[in-house]
Amino acid sequence: MPEFDLPLLADPSAEATLSYLDQALRWLLSNGLMIAVILVGAAIFTALARWLIHRFFRTMIASSTKLTGMAGSVAKRDRRDQAASAKRIEQRASTLSNVAVNVATLIIWLIATVMILDKIGVNIAPVIASLGVVGLAAGIGAQTIIKDIVAGVVMLFEDIIAVGDVVDLEYATGTVVNINLRVTQLRSLDGSLWTVRNGEIIRVGNMSRGYSKAVVVLDLDAGADDARVSEVLARVGEELTADPEWDDVLAGQIEVSGILSEDGARYQRRVVVTVTPGSQWATEMELRRRIREAFASEGISFALPRFADTTGASA
Missing domain, CATH: 2.30.30.60 (SH3 type barrels.)
Known part of the structure; x- marks a missing residue:
């Protein structure tokens, strides 16, 4: 059987091996090095953008806080209003800075990805054109996402x-x-x-903008002396207003309404007070506790709950 001397493709010659290594080395020293520079540059630009954005919004917070203090001295606003305004500015700046950092990071790394594709040898012109077509198709098919993003931008910038x-x-x-x-x-x-x-x-x-209202509605027994009820509620309001522990919470005088509604078994009164944002629930609980104790000491009865009879009518 004749023997044929075929070349072994798996065993390249020493010259070919050196040629491949030389090409790889040249690619690493040129395009490979540029890709590394792009990655490092993207990381640096991301960190720099994050620092600049946070610094910008910190400066905005400081400037707005100073303006708030100046406005407070002119309008003679108390320190509670100034603290609430400063907190609001800080919350908004923190929210906007986080969103701005995310958008900046996305843009930087998108540009870096396109540059790396170019260094690898991918013709980015068709890629960009394809991205445009894909983006148009995606925009048509992702109208809900675009609607969410637009609404989010409006909601953030309008505070x-x-x-x-x-x-x-x-x-x-x-x-x-x-x-x-x-x-x-x-x-x-x-x-x-x-x-x-x-x-x-x-x-x-x-419920955290400007001020809140603590509202307590009282169902009182129809036989209760309304004049005594008014006296007790006024006394409870004065005691709570004079309590130093609630000085930073209450932002106005406690208002006691007249009779709101009445039937044969009950009538209603209402207590309202303006408080700092978010403290309305604690204030309502404190008012109920104090009113309950005061009514118990004065012998004033709350109305009994209503029950439904067997015919479905309330009794």
Whole structure:
């Protein structure tokens, strides 16, 4: 059987091996080195952008706080209003800075990716053109996401809500723990983390803006002496107002209403006071506790609860 002397492709000659190594070395010293520079540069620019953005917003906080203090001295606002305004500015700056950092990081690394593709040898012109077509198609198919992003930008720059606010978004109620361009996350009273798309937020009830109202509605027995009730409620309001522990919470005088409604078994009175944002629930509990103790010492009775009879009518 004749033997054929075939070349072994798996065993390149020494010259070919040196040629491959030389080409690899040249690529590493040129394009490979440039890719490393691009990666390092992107990391540096990301850190620099993060530092500049945070510095900008810290400066904004400091300047706004000074302006708030100046306005407070002119308008003779008390320190509670100034502290609330400064806290609000800090919350908004923190939220905007986090979003700005995320957007800047995305842009920097997107540019770095395109530059690396160019160094690898990929023709980026068709890639960019394809990205344009894909982006157009994605835009048509992702109108909901675009709607969420636009709504998020508007909501952030109009300062509708900020991290730390207690809000009612119709779909969920709780404390805002995170805001980005697409969703807003709330932590409810029971600990549930609710995520609401920004494009679905139609109305916002912000319970942490400016001031809040502590409201206590009292159902009183129809036989209670209303004059004595008024005296006791006025005394409770004066005692709470004079309590130094509540001095930083109460932002106005306690208002006691007249008779709101009345039937054969009960009538209603209401106590309202303006308080700092977020402290309305604690104030309502304190008012109820003090009113209950005062009524018990004065012999004033609350109305008994209503029950439904067997026919379904209330009794």
